[in-house]
Amino acid sequence: MNDTFKALSDPTRRKILQLLKEKDLTAGDIADQFNISKPSISHHLNILKQARLVQDERQGQNIIYSINLTVMQEAMGWFLGMIGTKGEPSDDKHE
Amino acid sequence: MNDTFKALSDPTRRKILQLLKEKDLTAGDIADQFNISKPSISHHLNILKQARLVQDERQGQNIIYSINLTVMQEAMGWFLGMIGTKGEPSDDKHE
DNA sequence: CTTATATTTAGATGATAAGCTAAATATTAA
DNA sequence: TTAATATTTAGCTTATCATCTAAATATAAG
Numbered sequence: 230m231n232d233t234f235k236a237l238s239d240p241t242r243r244k245i246l247q248l249l250k251e252k253d254l255t256a257g258d259i260a261d262q263f264n265i266s267k268p269s270i271s272h273h274l275n276i277l278k279q280a281r282l283v284q285d286e287r288q289g290q291n292i293i294y295s296i297n298l299t300v301m302q303e304a305m306g307w308f309l310g311m312i313g314t315k316g317e318p319s320d321d322k323h324e
Numbered sequence: 325m326n327d328t329f330k331a332l333s334d335p336t337r338r339k340i341l342q343l344l345k346e347k348d349l350t351a352g353d354i355a356d357q358f359n360i361s362k363p364s365i366s367h368h369l370n371i372l373k374q375a376r377l378v379q380d381e382r383q384g385q386n387i388i389y390s391i392n393l394t395v396m397q398e399a400m401g402w403f404l405g406m407i408g409t410k411g412e413p414s415d416d417k418h419e
Numbered sequence: 420c421t422t423a424t425a426t427t428t429a430g431a432t433g434a435t436a437a438g439c440t441a442a443a444t445a446t447t448a449a
Numbered sequence: 450t451t452a453a454t455a456t457t458t459a460g461c462t463t464a465t466c467a468t469c470t471a472a473a474t475a476t477a478a479g
Binding site: 420421422423424425426427428429430431432433434435436437438439440441442443444445446447448449 | 450451452453454455456457458459460461462463464465466467468469470471472473474475476477478479
């Protein structure tokens with residue numbers, strides 16, 4: 230959960246996720262959308278990967294990234310637990 | 325939105341929000357729940373306040389903090405926009 | 420097998436952020 | 450008005466993080 234929120238705290242990484250929501254992309258295609266060096270984007274992708282927010286798969290020379298909506302849903306669960314009736318003890322499914 | 329995610333990226337701040345979900349608390353009561361100095365907690369509260377995730381109100385010597393669920397819901401909206409059917413263009417209500 | 424392309428890893432640097440102690444401010448009580 | 454309590458502000462230190470360039474790895478093509 231902490232890795233998830235940490236990963237989501239950077240605007241570049243959130244934009245990467247939005248791009249991947251539309252369709253799977255290669256690392257290069259992702260990097261082309263930013264005024265940031267490829268190594269930096271690679272680093273961001275790695276953080277997203279460690280948080281399991283994205284997955285990657287090599288295809289020839291390219292590495293194709295895709296979003297993992299399951300983890301996104303888990304994160305949303307945290308908000309649901311938060312917004313649930315005020316004063317009611319949380320069910321602890323979401324730490 | 326960026327302030328919101330930044331604020332949520334710290335585990336201490338997320339725990340503060342969970343405490344405030346149960347009930348409103350004074351700055352001191354909040355600080356007592358952590359092994360962190362009062363000034364540091366005050367700093368965290370200020371970040372949450374700037375993100376409008378909490379509100380404060382002085383009551384005598386104490387300052388009482390409460391959670392602002394509206395902003396929390398807005399943040400959850402970002403996830404909803406994210407999880408919505410893959411490949412479908414986002415409606416842009418959530419950046 | 421050598422070159423070109425795609426991506427990552429390594430290492431360095433500057434900025435941001437979390438934590439601390441000490442001092443300032445605000446309120447209440449004596 | 451002086452002392453006590455609650456909280457914040459200021460200033461500093463250390464750790465984390467985003468970014469860069471240069472070099473390494475992996476695959477594909479000539």
